Amino acid sequence: MESRSRNMAIAYQSLIPLLLLSAAVSAVEVQRPRGVSLSKKHFYVEGKPFTCLDGSRTISFDRINDDYCDCQDGSDEPGTPACPNGSFHCTNAGHRPVFIPSSRINDGVCDCCDGTDEFNSGASCPNTCRELGRKEKEVLQKLAEIAKEGFILKQQLIQEAKRGLEEKKAKAIDLEASKKQLEEKVEALRTVKEAAEEPEKEAKERHLKAWENEKAAIRAEKDNARMAEVFLELDDDGDGFVSLTELQSHSELDTDSDGSFTEMEAQGLLGGVDKVDTVAFEAVWKEIKDKYISESQVETRHEETREPLPDNDSEHYSEGEIPEEDDDNDDDQEEVDDEEEEEEDDDDPDDADYNRPPVVKAKKDDEDEGVMPPYDEETQNLIDAAQKAREQFDETERALRELDDQLKSLEKETSSDFGPSAEFAYLYNQCYDLPTSEYIYRLCPFKQVTQKPKMGGSETSLGTWGHWDGPEGNVYTVMKYENGLGCWQGPNRATTVKLKCGKETVVTSTTEPSRCEYLMEFTTPALCQDPKTLDPMLHTEL
Ligand code: MAN
Numbered sequence: 001m002e003s004r005s006r007n008m009a010i011a012y013q014s015l016i017p018l019l020l021l022s023a024a025v026s027a028v029e030v031q032r033p034r035g036v037s038l039s040k041k042h043f044y045v046e047g048k049p050f051t052c053l054d055g056s057r058t059i060s061f062d063r064i065n066d067d068y069c070d071c072q073d074g075s076d077e078p079g080t081p082a083c084p085n086g087s088f089h090c091t092n093a094g095h096r097p098v099f100i101p102s103s104r105i106n107d108g109v110c111d112c113c114d115g116t117d118e119f120n121s122g123a124s125c126p127n128t129c130r131e132l133g134r135k136e137k138e139v140l141q142k143l144a145e146i147a148k149e150g151f152i153l154k155q156q157l158i159q160e161a162k163r164g165l166e167e168k169k170a171k172a173i174d175l176e177a178s179k180k181q182l183e184e185k186v187e188a189l190r191t192v193k194e195a196a197e198e199p200e201k202e203a204k205e206r207h208l209k210a211w212e213n214e215k216a217a218i219r220a221e222k223d224n225a226r227m228a229e230v231f232l233e234l235d236d237d238g239d240g241f242v243s244l245t246e247l248q249s250h251s252e253l254d255t256d257s258d259g260s261f262t263e264m265e266a267q268g269l270l271g272g273v274d275k276v277d278t279v280a281f282e283a284v285w286k287e288i289k290d291k292y293i294s295e296s297q298v299e300t301r302h303e304e305t306r307e308p309l310p311d312n313d314s315e316h317y318s319e320g321e322i323p324e325e326d327d328d329n330d331d332d333q334e335e336v337d338d339e340e341e342e343e344e345d346d347d348d349p350d351d352a353d354y355n356r357p358p359v360v361k362a363k364k365d366d367e368d369e370g371v372m373p374p375y376d377e378e379t380q381n382l383i384d385a386a387q388k389a390r391e392q393f394d395e396t397e398r399a400l401r402e403l404d405d406q407l408k409s410l411e412k413e414t415s416s417d418f419g420p421s422a423e424f425a426y427l428y429n430q431c432y433d434l435p436t437s438e439y440i441y442r443l444c445p446f447k448q449v450t451q452k453p454k455m456g457g458s459e460t461s462l463g464t465w466g467h468w469d470g471p472e473g474n475v476y477t478v479m480k481y482e483n484g485l486g487c488w489q490g491p492n493r494a495t496t497v498k499l500k501c502g503k504e505t506v507v508t509s510t511t512e513p514s515r516c517e518y519l520m521e522f523t524t525p526a527l528c529q530d531p532k533t534l535d536p537m538l539h540t541e542l
Helices: 038-043 129-234 244-248 263-269 278-288 293-305 329-344 366-367 377-415
Strands: 087-090 097-101 432-435 437-445 448-453 462-466 476-482 495-499 506-515 515-523
Touching: 129 278, 129 366, 129 377, 129 495, 244 263, 263 278, 432 506, 437 506, 437 515, 448 515, 462 495
Parallel strands: 495 515
Antiparallel strands: 087 097, 432 437, 437 448, 448 462, 462 476, 476 495, 506 515
């Protein structure tokens, strides 16, 4: 059981010198219970009953600081450690007033620079507040110097941003007007182009059609010549007819491909008769020309001695066409294709498997009939005119696209949040580097953060501009860059940029507090405040 001592020596604090945080400090002695701050003094009226600050109960004044906890919120024991949740106020004249947990009262450790927390522990706690205050003031004065100069720069930045914004808005209006004109020009040129392309298309089609017809005529002529040649070849006895037996000598014409070319099958091909003359052969030719192998081809085949290909080999290569092992890259393949084409040009019959039924590949018309003749002058003029119209259209359309891009980036810039007075606008389109031992970190404000290895290698995105991320009331003190390159088995890289007031615009440090989450510190005059609004401590006389 705790004794309820009513020790007024403890209970009542004598004079508390207070530092009034105003331009001129006047030390005023205000009587109040120990551990009570000036702002709460009026709750503790000497001689009057005290109501716990949480309103839970009312006690007589002499139970304040009697080393017995009466109030649940600890408010009756601000100057003793009796309540576990109590808090003790040290005035710390000459430095900053602070609240400490009342459990630290008289624990032998100096928590308050004025030593008031150790009034009964025997610990020696000299008052260091003035010294501390002086040092802090020096630091603050230095900061104030910086802030002063930075704040002047900031005013210039604000003016520049204002001018820049006006210029950009005016430029956007000009660009809008040019865009409209260009759009009209593009539409006019599209009409011109389409008007020129119509006759061009017709003329080209006419030319192509004529070329197709010509090719068909050449093909027909060649086919007739071959038919006549084959007729002579088949007509072994030279009687002007191709007979059943003569036809049967060509086993490749075996209709059902069962290995035996019967008389019946041969008759079927001859249209039911036993022999045909050159006129009747025309119908027969149509039936057999795809299968027919001329005797000269067969002879060439038999003259060659080479190993048959294995049955399961589905590729057909003639000698010299067999690609070398491993060498199956595109270039080599093209070479093989070229050779193949060349051999076909020479009418080399030997491009089928030795063991297989003879196959005669369809001839390539284009090669046989040559290349399409050049356009006639009239068609060429139409093509040239259409081409010119196309180029003019494309060029104007490209100019329109460029202008549109310019306009969009201008709009993006003018609608960005560059701070309450656009003081951060000057950072747009700038980048700031910080080399570390391993990397060069680069901050391009409102765009992105990157990391580039010093020893070479590609740049890694540590995030693209996300949003202002400072605490409420101070949002313009932190920038967040998100969605950088994915971290292996982790999140996408992201960077937090903490801004500080500084005369220079510079990245002062970069760290990676946790894997793939980066922290940058960046100074800029844009964050400098009017030094008059800085810590009131600066304006105190210590
Ligand atoms: C790279 C760098 C590091 C990062 C690792 C994560 O080495 O981007 O900053 O921690 O990747 O794997």
